[in-house]
Amino acid sequence: MKRIAVLTTGGDAPGMNAAIRSVVRFATNNKVEVMGVFRGWWGLINEEMKLLDHRSVSGIINLGGTILKTMRCPEFETKEGQRRAFENLKKNCIEGLVVIGGNGSFRGAHEFYNRYKVPSIGIPASIDNDINGIETTIGSDTAINTALSAIDNIRDTATSMERIFVVEVMGRESGYIALQVALAGGCEDAIIPERKFDFEAICHDIVEGNIRGKISWIIIVAEGAGSAEEIAKKITQTTSLETRAVVLGHIQRGGRPTALSRTLALKLGQAAVDYLLKGEADKAVALSNGEITTVDLEVAIKKKRLEVDKLYHLIKILT
Amino acid sequence: MKRIAVLTTGGDAPGMNAAIRSVVRFATNNKVEVMGVFRGWWGLINEEMKLLDHRSVSGIINLGGTILKTMRCPEFETKEGQRRAFENLKKNCIEGLVVIGGNGSFRGAHEFYNRYKVPSIGIPASIDNDINGIETTIGSDTAINTALSAIDNIRDTATSMERIFVVEVMGRESGYIALQVALAGGCEDAIIPERKFDFEAICHDIVEGNIRGKISWIIIVAEGAGSAEEIAKKITQTTSLETRAVVLGHIQRGGRPTALSRTLALKLGQAAVDYLLKGEADKAVALSNGEITTVDLEVAIKKKRLEVDKLYHLIKILT
Amino acid sequence: MKRIAVLTTGGDAPGMNAAIRSVVRFATNNKVEVMGVFRGWWGLINEEMKLLDHRSVSGIINLGGTILKTMRCPEFETKEGQRRAFENLKKNCIEGLVVIGGNGSFRGAHEFYNRYKVPSIGIPASIDNDINGIETTIGSDTAINTALSAIDNIRDTATSMERIFVVEVMGRESGYIALQVALAGGCEDAIIPERKFDFEAICHDIVEGNIRGKISWIIIVAEGAGSAEEIAKKITQTTSLETRAVVLGHIQRGGRPTALSRTLALKLGQAAVDYLLKGEADKAVALSNGEITTVDLEVAIKKKRLEVDKLYHLIKILT
């Protein structure tokens, strides 16, 4: 291979820039040119790309977001869109693709590979850590720490004003962030998509605790499992205790990546290029027990099942 | 005076603990005992208090919230409530009061003084910086930096995904946080209670910018001037551009106080005790141009008028 | 078992408090009393301890340091010291020990077990991550992120002033922090105890880079591999380029623990009590590939060999 392309798609995740840096530097050190494609698949279809060299990726290792930008691209889900993307790849002599992103990104890469056989390797980057077969995605450690820092702040008020808070964190289909944050934040409960939520029991705990003198509570809810606003309202109605809702929202997505998000990105960036040059395709790279490994994209795009019982139990024990 | 009391009321603000530390240490160094009252006025009415010594306030200078806790106390607005509070003061030989809090707290202190003439000095602590006659309140610098850090995170996504964001910050009656954050965050606009908001102009700017290639926007809205959710919806309807809402909420209230919030708290804590011992009453202490000064509580509880035009203009110029 | 003791020894590490919280809450939930011993072994010898209940460990999950304090205790290395410790254990009806700390702590625990057979379980907490057989210790993720944040700051000046910096990080016998930080910080080189350091090659790289226009450099040195001050001086002498030294020192030891340091601490705290109650002894608990496991203290106290070549190579490739 003489030239490959790199792109970021789906929601941005902190560490994507570190991954881009690694892809570019490892490839160019191996005499392979790297074309940076802007705005994900859209840039492939619209031929928005430019060559990146060693210097292009200086000073980005500690920046959130992605210098290549990202957007949703329904056109790439059409045959015509994929055809134009393929033609632009040929036209620009691009022989392989590194796709940095989450579930949706991998689905696109897999379909595109099936149709046009352009070798592509995925790098898992998603704050939700919801990619099947992959322990940790780039960005999730950062998102958890950002959410945790917000929870620590809220705890100050919860304790000082003796209030109940319901805090909504990201996670449309996964309670991963919710559980991690609830545990690390010393929160009293977590409501997640993977587990039936016993509203009566929570209210009962709160009222019981209140009698014993425990007046401040923080309950984490994953966005996919309910609305903080509504749960807070229901708790107030049921317990007559003032309850506040906070929705952390997009602050969890950006920010300076943590050490772990960066080192993961750097290792996976190198591995992605390495596998591509070795002739691999249609796979995602991952770190498993400290070792680089791969997961077939076909597997990666399946729904991830999170083991929640042990972690949930620990949260409840430690409250 | 042999014994004074200190309490925190209203919403908690970062730096309240530093103020408590300063009150206790400066007073005890001057052979004056300090009674810490729990949960603000409620603790005075219900006689929940304990003596604080030098050691009681160790290790709290860098903690958000308030170790004395705080709560709303409608009972203190009644004659009966105030009578019980006064009797508990007499019973516990408390000859002066230091009241750490915001507008509502000062209103209570002023009324109580008018009725019972117990000397009291207020220390302005409020993240909203909305106390009349007072340049900066304890906690507002921290709240601004916390909100700013959130905006910096959101900017990563706004830039990477080329999106419009409407971010709601605290400020029910004041656009102070909104303006500071919009300026420091390089935001494109700020919607505040003090200024009529021209929705058409904002949408026009967005559409115009979009044509020139400017696709990411962050618009700050003070909670008292509108709902981020609704404004975002309206922008989408009017411009057809995807717009997201983020409500920062209670994360702005807690957290490790900044240097400025702490030094202000320490200076005002000393000053409050100093003025109380000198026989002053019914006043708030403040820092004005670097010098300690006082403001009559009667003045402090009036509505603060924020000069907004210059700052707002600067935000728009620099966009 | 009816009553166990918990203590922290050796250097403090962020997350120790979360571990204490977990030990106390999991044990008391299982009807086992927990005696908190102050200042490590010293407190056992001098009978400085007190019962901890559910409330004693509230509000500490996010604090650095250790509420139980820690100190070095040469007396515990003597037979007489250990005898007194044992007698105090008997006197206080303590049937098991949870020892939170690093290498030295585990050595003490192992010797004490050999002599008196009081069951003890170690919880690995050390910012250096230098305990044999154990992937990650409590506190090391926090220390790395703290050092990384300092490196990010230094990078601002290195880039703006186009200077060379040599930054000394913790690690007397291990280059773990140095390598992680050098990789995540995009640093140009790392000097570590595990690897012979070719001073000529570094100076050659610098001079070569300088000719190509690369003027800012950050070289990380583990304290066990050299002195930043001396290396900086030698670089200046050899290359005639201005070089600055920074020694991060104790700032790496404290601070709010990261999510990872906290969740690790909470899981290991539970596991330690669990194993103790099951009759295990003379072991450390650890997380291996996400699962709780144990390592014999005899093994844990051996010198850990860090695989450095792959990581070092990656640092150099990505520069």
Place this chain on the structure above:
Amino acid sequence: MKRIAVLTTGGDAPGMNAAIRSVVRFATNNKVEVMGVFRGWWGLINEEMKLLDHRSVSGIINLGGTILKTMRCPEFETKEGQRRAFENLKKNCIEGLVVIGGNGSFRGAHEFYNRYKVPSIGIPASIDNDINGIETTIGSDTAINTALSAIDNIRDTATSMERIFVVEVMGRESGYIALQVALAGGCEDAIIPERKFDFEAICHDIVEGNIRGKISWIIIVAEGAGSAEEIAKKITQTTSLETRAVVLGHIQRGGRPTALSRTLALKLGQAAVDYLLKGEADKAVALSNGEITTVDLEVAIKKKRLEVDKLYHLIKILT
């Protein structure tokens, strides 16, 4: 004026980039072109400059350091150097200068003005806050908060291990950072250039405290008043108590600017251009009691006298 130049000189300070952004955007909005000069005076002498437009300064408001870079330039202190700088200004049709920097930068600007009468306005940026006649410089609030965060970390260990720490902060001729940090950090003492330092008294306090049970101490020393290493050694020798030294060094210089450093920079950037266009010269802009004002460079370069007694006294009272 049709075209002005902007440059940063001296040590970098967080907020310099926000100042550059403000200068460029305010000037270009007023139809004045802005030439960005690289590496301070050196770039003027060597004609390293380029036009900056609205977009050139996007996304830099929250970055530490300076995108224009900075270096020391002894050549500018010579007549020949200044002559070349002047010729390059003429050649590039530059009619005015905005100089962002500290004392040394203002001295250069003042001399250059005296010789060639090119109008220049200084923007005070220096982490040391040591510019005469100017309340607060860009960057000093950030540096204080960075140092404070380090002190908070060190406090964790000081408390947990009951140790004495001597922490050296920046400030060659000024104890400003030292005093602010000592006060906000709850430190036990501060050693500064402006005040004779009674070593005996400190050791006496430590030994006395030790008897009362106070075992952890943090003493701040400004680099201009002594070496942390040596003071720590002397304390150990005199008191026989283990004492550690930490030198914060360059971590105080970089980092994300605080809200205050940014808003100050933005206001002063606008003011500098405004004054330049109004025909002012040989002055620095400043914020005094919230209002924009100017200080003659001749005054600004004189030694600033810091009032230290009140602040130092407060530190000691609150310990």
